[in-house]
Amino acid sequence: MSLHAILEQHWQRPKWWLTPLLWPLARLFQALAALRRYAYARGWLQQQHLPCAVAVVGNIHAGGVGKTPITAALASGLRARGVAVGIVSRGYGRRSKEVLLLDQHSRAADVGDEPLMLWRQTGVPVAVGAQRFQAAQALLAAHPETQLILCDDGLQHYALARDWEIVVFPAADVARRLDLLPNGGLREPLSRLHTVDALVVSQGSADDVARLRQNQGLPPQLLVCASRIQAGRLYRLNTPAHTVAAGELAGKSIAALAAIARPQRFFDALRDLGLPPVLCKALPDHAELTPADLSVAEIVIITEKDAVKLAAYDLPQVWVLPIEAHTEPDLVEWLWRCWRVQQAA
Structure with a gap:
């Protein structure tokens, strides 16, 4: 078993023998993270400002917590309200190190699977780069009409100045005792939740929202939302216009494949739709895929x-x-x- 796998197991079910070894390292990590944030707040490290509004959709957890569907919903919803939106992302797992603006020729290997999915889902301009400011500059150069940029991930990328911070927090962790890396799965302490502009409890309920507010003593003016995931109509790969209702595939031999952070959610969603897979294959998040990875079945269902x-x-x-x-x-x-209040100011 790899060290990463051992640590992830420890985060979920703490091992008594690991805690005393990792707790001091977590305190060191906490101190360094606090010092870095303080350095940006005091101006010792310089933030870069864009000529348009910036909203960061991020998390204090290491790993996937459901940020990308929130980013997609914001981009689509703001665009429908007449706001010219763009998205910037690091493009985790991509091979290229260049700053790239996505187009119809972009490949997941070059720009990252999540940015490419966002570009296809929302139809808004998307740029990727390790330095989000440079990615945003490339996006604005190509689309100077952009009024608001969504930064998918990058809460801890303090070099990019932001107007609003939106943190996604998994409902499964609302009542758990959490610690910072490497003793736990947090990048920043829970106290960071007091300084953001909005919280989204992913896969949560009103009860989860109330529990998080109470447990963390969150200020009453802080917006805390519960999010839920709704499945759409299945469509054939590369042919989004060819859709079917879930019932039309019922009774067939179905396999499921997911290379995402929490694949069990996807498999459970299929069962909830009445499409229980006979085979479920989970691969590491962001793993590259080829037809050889697909199970042999009458129907194979995958994520976007x-x-x-x-x-x-x-x-x-x-x-x-x-x-x-x-x-x-x-x-x-x-x-x-x-955003409208800011524009009117």
Whole structure:
């Protein structure tokens, strides 16, 4: 078992013998993270400002917590309200180190699977780069009409100045005792939640929101939303216009493949739709895919994040399950109002 796997198990079920070894390292990590943030706040390290509004959608956890569906919902919702939106991302797992603006020729290997999925889902300009400021500059050069940039991930990328911080927090962790890396899975302490502009409890309920507010003593004026995921109509790989209802595939031999952070959620969603897979294959998050990775079955269902990695192949047996994030209260409406107030100031 790899060291990373051992640590992830420890984060979920703390091992008594590891805690005394990792706790001092977590305190050192906490001190360094606090010092870095303080250095930006005091101006010792310089932030770079863009000529348009910036909202960061991030997390204090290491690993996936459901940020990308929230980013997609914000981009689509703001665009529908007439805001010219763009998205910047690091493009985790990509091979290229260049700053790239996505287009119809972009490949997941070069720009990252999540940015490419966002570009296809939302239709808004997307740029990737390790330095988000440089990615945003490239996006604005190509699309000077952009009024608001969403930074997908990058809460700890303090070099980019931001107007609003939106943190996604998994409902499963609301009542758990959490620590910083490497003793736990947090990049920043829970006290960081007091300084953000909005919180989204992913896969959560109103009870989870109330529990998080109480447990962390969050200020009453802080917007805290519960998000839920809603599945759309399945569509054939590379042919989004060819859709079917879940019931039309019922009774067939179905396999499921997911190279995402929490694949069990995807498999459970299929079962909830009445499409229990006979085979479930989970690969590491952001793993590259080829047809050889697909199980032999009458129907193979994959995520939209994985669909962008198989776009070059003709695979008529592969269907894609799209998902949308919905928040209560409406996060899109909140950010739109914040942006309008800023514009009127």
